[in-house]
Amino acid sequence: MNCRIFYGKLLVVLALLVAETVQSDDDAAAIPTTPELVPTPRILSGSDALPGQFPYVVSVRVGGQHICGGTIISQKSVLTAAQCVYSLLPHFLMVQAGSVNRTAGGVVVNVTQVLSHPNFLDYNNDIAILKLETALQYNNLIQPIPVATNDVPDGVGVNIAGWGRSGEHNVQPEILKYSRSLRxxxxDECAHDIGTVSPSILCLAKNSGNGICGGDAGGPAVYKGVLVGIASYHLSVCGASTPDGYTKISYYKDWIAENSCSGVKM
Structure with a gap:
């Protein structure tokens, strides 16, 4: 499993703690980040999304910088990957909703509570709920998505979306990318390629040059307008032909219902 995601997040936390210690109160809002310390999300071989095409996708941010994807499930609840947020205090976090441009537009809302799955460990139970300070106002650019209560069928295509690079050393694009090339x-089939797979994992197969890469955690996998997965990990190098691992939403339907704010569609 690729460990760069974990170490990238650890460096972000250390940098933020140092910044908070040495800065004055007047400078506290300006948390320094660098490209080396901020994870680099990537949707490989993706296409540009149009405004309103994925109104449920948000950018999870630290110090104004995008670190992970997230998905709106109610006006005050966002689902993301636990690996993105489990070690961060809520006041470091915010989400940007309503824009396909990660550097402009939309609305930015502070996070007041981080609920990572209590059994999260090494990409197992890689799911978290962010509680928002202010309720999102729905419009054609901001909408929730229903969460899956049943397993998605095998052999069907899904949509994934996220902000990121088209290659290992490319510059992050400003516009949200999406792909329909995963199935x-x-x-059992997944285990032939990557070994034993937990029942809480949704495996998405793809051809070489597609899929997610380090830092693209938290983004959605969607089937017929329903959230079925959260981007969690890839094996080997980015874009390899081995399946990507997503947290299976239906496996956590009860946990989501118990811990999210009202208004979640299931």
Whole structure:
């Protein structure tokens, strides 16, 4: 499993703690980040999204910088990957909603509570809920998405979306990328490629040059307008032909219902 995601997040936390210690109160809002310390999300071989095409996708941010994707499930609840946020205090976090441009537009809302799955460890139970300070106002650019209550069929295509690079050393694009090139496979089939797979994992197969890469955690996998997965990990190098691992939403439907704010569609 690729460990760069974990170490990238650890460096972000250390940098933020140092910044908070040495800065004055007047400078506290200006948390320094660098490209080396901020994870670099990537949707490989993706196309540019149009405004309103994915109104449920948000940018999870630290110090104004995009670190992960997230998905709106109610006016005050966002689903993301636990690996993105489990070690961060809420006041470091915010989400940008309503814009396909990660550097402009939309609305930015502070996070007041981070609820990572209590059994999150090494990409197992890689799911978290962010509680927002202010309720999102729905419009044609900001909408929730229903969460899956049943397993998605094997062998069907899904949509994934996120902000990121088109290659290992390319510059991050400003516009949200999406791909329809991934398909679901059974865990038995997945195990032939990557070894034993937990029943909480949704495996998405793809051809070489597609899929997610380090830092693209938290973004959605969607089937027929329903959220079925959260981007969690890839094996080997970015864009390899091995399946990507997504947190399976249906496996956590009860946990989501118990811990999210009202208004979640299931």
């Amino acid at each position: 679901t496979i059974s865990n």
